[in-house]
Amino acid sequence: xxxxxxxxxxxxxFQSLRSAYAATPNNLKIIDVFVGxxxxxxxxQVVYMAVVGSFPFNSFLSGVLSCIGxxxxxxCLRIQVNKDNKEFKDVAPERAFADxxxxxxxxHLVIMNFMG
Amino acid sequence: xxxxxxxxxxxxxxxxxxSKSLRNxxxxxxAFIILVLIGVLAFSIRLFSVIKxxxxxxxxxxYFNYRVTQFLSxxxxxxxxxxxxxxTWYPLGRVIGGTVYxxxxxTAGTIWKVVNSLNIPLSxxxxxxFTAPIFSAFASWAAYLLTKEVKGPGAGLTAAALLAMVPSYxxxxxxxxxxxxxVAIFALVFTFYLYxxxxxxxxxxYATLNALAYFYMVCxxxxxxxxxxxxxxxVLLCIVTGRYSSRLYIAYAPLVVLGTLLAALVPVVGFNAVxxxxxxxxxxxxxxxxxxxxxxxxxGILSPKMFKVAVTLVVSVGLAVCCAxxxxxxxxxxxxxTKGWSxxxxxLLDPTYASKYIPIIASVSEHQPPTWPSYFMDINVLAFLVPxxxxxxxxxxxxxxxxxxxxxxxSVYFSGVMVRLMLVLAPAACILSGIALSEAFNVxxxxxxxxxxxxxxxxxxxxxxxxxxxxxxxxxKTEKTEEVAKEKPVKKNxxxxxxxxxxxPTPSKTERRLLVLPLEASVIAVLLLVLLGAFYVVHCVWAxxxxxxxxxxxxxxxxxxxxxxxxxxxxxxxxxxxxxTDVDDKVASWWDYGYQTTAMAxxxxxxxxxxxxxxxxxxxxxxxxxxxxxxWEIFHSLDVKYVLVVFxxxxxxxxxxxxxxxxxxxxxxxEFPHIKEPDYxxxxxxxxxxxxxxTMLNCLMYKLSYFRFVETDGKGFDRVRxxxxxxxxxxxxxxxEVFTTHHWMVRIYKLKPPRNRIRGKTKKSKSSVRRSVSSKxxxxxxxxxxx
Numbered sequence: 001x002x003x004x005x006x007x008x009x010x011x012x013x014f015q016s017l018r019s020a021y022a023a024t025p026n027n028l029k030i031i032d033v034f035v036g037x038x039x040x041x042x043x044x045q046v047v048y049m050a051v052v053g054s055f056p057f058n059s060f061l062s063g064v065l066s067c068i069g070x071x072x073x074x075x076c077l078r079i080q081v082n083k084d085n086k087e088f089k090d091v092a093p094e095r096a097f098a099d100x101x102x103x104x105x106x107x108h109l110v111i112m113n114f115m116g
Numbered sequence: 117x118x119x120x121x122x123x124x125x126x127x128x129x130x131x132x133x134x135s136k137s138l139r140n141x142x143x144x145x146x147a148f149i150i151l152v153l154i155g156v157l158a159f160s161i162r163l164f165s166v167i168k169x170x171x172x173x174x175x176x177x178x179y180f181n182y183r184v185t186q187f188l189s190x191x192x193x194x195x196x197x198x199x200x201x202x203x204t205w206y207p208l209g210r211v212i213g214g215t216v217y218x219x220x221x222x223t224a225g226t227i228w229k230v231v232n233s234l235n236i237p238l239s240x241x242x243x244x245x246f247t248a249p250i251f252s253a254f255a256s257w258a259a260y261l262l263t264k265e266v267k268g269p270g271a272g273l274t275a276a277a278l279l280a281m282v283p284s285y286x287x288x289x290x291x292x293x294x295x296x297x298x299v300a301i302f303a304l305v306f307t308f309y310l311y312x313x314x315x316x317x318x319x320x321x322y323a324t325l326n327a328l329a330y331f332y333m334v335c336x337x338x339x340x341x342x343x344x345x346x347x348x349x350x351v352l353l354c355i356v357t358g359r360y361s362s363r364l365y366i367a368y369a370p371l372v373v374l375g376t377l378l379a380a381l382v383p384v385v386g387f388n389a390v391x392x393x394x395x396x397x398x399x400x401x402x403x404x405x406x407x408x409x410x411x412x413x414x415x416g417i418l419s420p421k422m423f424k425v426a427v428t429l430v431v432s433v434g435l436a437v438c439c440a441x442x443x444x445x446x447x448x449x450x451x452x453x454t455k456g457w458s459x460x461x462x463x464l465l466d467p468t469y470a471s472k473y474i475p476i477i478a479s480v481s482e483h484q485p486p487t488w489p490s491y492f493m494d495i496n497v498l499a500f501l502v503p504x505x506x507x508x509x510x511x512x513x514x515x516x517x518x519x520x521x522x523x524x525x526x527s528v529y530f531s532g533v534m535v536r537l538m539l540v541l542a543p544a545a546c547i548l549s550g551i552a553l554s555e556a557f558n559v560x561x562x563x564x565x566x567x568x569x570x571x572x573x574x575x576x577x578x579x580x581x582x583x584x585x586x587x588x589x590x591x592x593k594t595e596k597t598e599e600v601a602k603e604k605p606v607k608k609n610x611x612x613x614x615x616x617x618x619x620x621p622t623p624s625k626t627e628r629r630l631l632v633l634p635l636e637a638s639v640i641a642v643l644l645l646v647l648l649g650a651f652y653v654v655h656c657v658w659a660x661x662x663x664x665x666x667x668x669x670x671x672x673x674x675x676x677x678x679x680x681x682x683x684x685x686x687x688x689x690x691x692x693x694x695x696x697t698d699v700d701d702k703v704a705s706w707w708d709y710g711y712q713t714t715a716m717a718x719x720x721x722x723x724x725x726x727x728x729x730x731x732x733x734x735x736x737x738x739x740x741x742x743x744x745x746x747x748w749e750i751f752h753s754l755d756v757k758y759v760l761v762v763f764x765x766x767x768x769x770x771x772x773x774x775x776x777x778x779x780x781x782x783x784x785x786x787e788f789p790h791i792k793e794p795d796y797x798x799x800x801x802x803x804x805x806x807x808x809x810x811t812m813l814n815c816l817m818y819k820l821s822y823f824r825f826v827e828t829d830g831k832g833f834d835r836v837r838x839x840x841x842x843x844x845x846x847x848x849x850x851x852x853e854v855f856t857t858h859h860w861m862v863r864i865y866k867l868k869p870p871r872n873r874i875r876g877k878t879k880k881s882k883s884s885v886r887r888s889v890s891s892k893x894x895x896x897x898x899x900x901x902x903x
C-alpha cells in the first residue's frame with residue numbers, strides 16, 4: 001500500500017515537473033536543448049573511448065572537455081539571461097551573450113591547441 | 117563600497133552631489149598616487165643586494181633559470197620548447213622542455229625581447245636580476261585589488277603597502293633571486309582576485325580572465341595545486357554554509373573546465389591535470405556543485421510539497437549510486453602505492469612522510485618545518501594582526517571574506533609544515549592585517565571625529581545615510597582627523613600621508629553613538645598603531661638589507677679594521693673550470709652545485725638541483741662515501757674528469773660538503789646497502805677528529821676536503837667543526853689536486869688516469885673477478901654497481 005502511494009507520488013512529481021518546465025520561456029528552452037546536446041556528445045565520446053581505448057589521450061580529453069565546457073558555459077548563459085534571476089537583472093542579455101562568446105572562443109582555442 | 121575621501125580643503129556643503137563626486141575623484145587620484153608609490157617602494161626595497169654587492173644572480177636555482185633564459189633568448193621559443201639538455205645528469209640528460217615550469221623564463225624572455233626591440237640595450241642578466249622586484253610591485257597591486265574586493269579600498273591600500281615590504285616575500289624576490297616564486301606570487305594573488313571578482317559580480321568575462329590567470333600560475337610554479345584545492349574547498353564551504361548562489365556556479369564551473377584544459381597544456385603538468393589526486397578535489401566539487409545547482413533549480417520550479425517528494429526519491433536512489441561510484445574511485449586510487457599523490461604533496465599532508473621514504477626531499481633545508489622565531493622574523497607585526505583581521509572578516513561575513521579566512525587558515529597549516537611555504541602565508545597575512553588595520557583606523561577615527569568639539573549635532577547634519585559627514589569649519593581640526601594608511605621607507609623622508617576611510621554608516625544614528633570610544637583613548641590608540649607600523653617598516657628594511665640580500669655566491673665578512681672582506685671563491689672556481697678544462701669534461705660534485713656549474717663554468721655535471729633521479733644522486737653519494745679506489749672506479753665509469761668539493765674549514769663557512777656529508781651517506785645508503793650510516797658515526801656522533809671511525813677517515817669526502825689542510829696552520833684546526841682533524845698527513849693515490857681557491861672554499865681534483873701496468877695482478881684474474889661479481893647478483897659483494 002505504501003508502495004502504490006509512492007508510485008502515485010512519483011507520478012504526481014513528474015507531472016508537476018513537466019508542467020513547471022513547460023512554463024519556461026522559449027529562449028531558455030533552446031539553451032537547455034543545447035546543453036543536453038553537448039552532454040550527449042560528451043557521453044558518446046566517453047563510450048567510444050571505453051570501446052576503442054584511450055590513445056591518444058589528449059584528443060579524448062580535449063573532445064570531452066570541450067563538450068563539457070560548452071555545456072557549462074551555456075548553463076552560465078542561461079543563468080544570466082533568465083529573467084527570474086534577481087541578481088542579474090541589470091546585466092543586459094547582449095552582454096551575457098558577448099561574455100559567452102568570448103569564453104567559448106578561449107575554450108575552443110585551447111581545445112584546438114591541445115587536440116594534437 | 118566606500119571610496120576613499122580626503123577632506124583637506126575647506127568646508128563642503130552637505131548633500132552636494134558635485135562635491136561628493138569631486139571628493140570621490142580626488143580620493144581616486146590619491147589612491148592612484150599611493151599605489152604608484154607602493155610599487156616604487158616594493159621595487160626599491162629589494163635592491164639592497166644590488167647596492168651592497170653587485171647585480172648578480174643569487175643562490176642555486178636561479179642559475180638554472182638564468183641558463184634556460186639565455187638559451188631561450190639565443191635560440192627562440194621552438195628550440196626552447198624541444199630542448200634536450202645533455203650537459204647535465206650525464207649520461208642521462210634532461211628534457212628541459214618537459215620538466216621546467218616555463219612561466220618565469222618566458223616572462224623574462226618576453227621582457228628582454230620587448231625591451232631590446234625598443235632599442236634599450238639590457239642584457240639578459242639584467243632582465244633576469246630585476247624581474248623579481250618588478251613583479252613584486254605587480255603583486256602589491258594585485259593584493260590591493262583583492263583586498264578592495266573583500267573589504268574596501270582603504271583596506272586594499274594597507275594590504276598592498278604591507279605586502280610590498282613583508283620580509284618573507286622579500287626573501288624570495290630580491291633583485292637577483294630569479295626563481296619561480298618571483299612571478300608565482302603575483303599570479304597567485306591575481307588569480308585569487310579574479311576569482312573573488314567573478315564571485316562578487318557573476319560576470320563570465322572575469323571567469324575567463326580567472327582561467328587565464330590560473331594558466332599563468334600553472335606555467336609558473338608547482339604551487340598551483342594550492343589554488344586548485346583551495347578554490348574547491350571554498351566552494352564547498354559556501355555550499356555547506358548555505359551561501360550557494362548562481363554567481364558561485366559561474367565563478368567555479370568554467371574555471372574547472374578551462375583550468376584543467378589550460379593546465380594540461382603545460383608540458384610539465386600534462387595529463388597529471390586529470391590523473392593525479394591533487395586535482396581530484398576540483399572534479400569532486402564540480403560534480404557536487406552541479407548536483408546542488410540542479411537541486412536549487414528544481415526547488416525553484418516546484419511547489420514545496422512536490423519538492424519534498426522529489427527529495428526523498430532522489431536521496432534514496434542517489435545515495436546508492438553515490439556509494440557505488442565512491443567505492444570504485446577508492447579502489448582505483450588505493451591501487452597505486454602513493455594513492456596518486458606526488459611525493460612533495462604527501463609531505464605536506466603527512467610531514468613525516470619524506471623523512472621515512474624520500475630522504476632527498478627531507479634533506480632540503482627549505483623543506484624543514486619552520487621554528488617559531490621565524491614567524492616573527494618573516495611576517496613580524498602581522499603575526500598578531502592576523503587574528504584581528506579574521507574577526508574583522510566576520511563582520512559582516514561575505515563570500516569573499518570567508519574565502520580569505522579559508523586562505524589564511526590553510527596557508528598557516530602549510531607554512532607550519534615547510535618553511536618554504538611561509539611565502540604562501542605572506543599575502544594572506546598581509547591581506548588580513550590590512551583589513552584589521554583599516555577597520556581599527558575606521559573605528560578610531562570615527563570616534564575622534566564625532567567627539568571633536570565643534571562638530572555639533574553631527575548626526576543631525578546628515579541628509580542621507582549613505583555618505584560620510586563633514587561639517588567642521590576649522591581646517592586644523594579636519595587635519596587631525598586624517599589618518600595614516602601607509603608609511604614610506606626610511607630612505608625617503610618621513611612625510612606621513614593621511615587618508616580617511618569611511619564606511620557607510622549602516623547602524624542608526626543612536627547606534628552610532630554607542631560605537632564611539634573615548635577621545636583620548638582613540639588618539640592614543642591611533643598613535644600606537646602608527647608606532648606599530650613604524651616598527652614594522654624598520655624591521656622590514658633591516659631584514660631586506662641584512663638578512664635576505666646575501667647572494668650566497670659571494671660572501672662577505674667584517675674585517676678587523678671595519679672593512680669588508682669578500683669571499684668570491686665560488687666564481688673563482690667556476691671560472692678556473694671554464695678556462696682550464698675542455699668543453700666536454702665532466703665534473704662531479706654534490707647536487708647543490710650542479711646548476712651553478714652548468715651555468716657559470718659551462719661544464720657537464722652528473723647531478724644537479726633538479727634531483728629528479730634519486731639513484732644517480734645516490735651513486736654520487738656512494739662515491740663520496742667510499743674509499744678512494746672504489747670512488748675512483750665509480751667516477752671513472754661515469755667518464756668524470758674532475759671532482760669538486762666545497763670546504764669551509766679554513767674560513768668557517770658552515771654550509772660545506774663535510775656538514776652535508778651525512779645526507780650523502782643516507783641517500784647513498786638508501787640505494788646501495790653497503791653504505792651504512794652507523795659506520796661513519798662514533799657512538800652516534802658525527803666527528804672528523806681523532807675519534808672518528810676509520811670508514812669516515814678513509815672516505816673520499818674526508819680526503820678531498822682535508823688534503824694538505826694541515827699545511828695551513830700546522831695543526832689542521834677545522835673552524836667549522838671546531839676540532840683538529842683526525843688524519844692529518846696523507847697522500848691521494850687516485851686523485852690529484854688541480855685547484856684550490858683563495859680561501860680553500862672550493863677544491864677541484866682531477867681523476868688520475870688508469871694505470872697502464874697493474875702490478876701484482878694479471879689482466880685475466882681481474883676480468884674473472886669482475887665476471888664473478890656481476891654474475892653473483894649479490895648486492896653485498898658488489899662494490900661498484902656500474903661494472
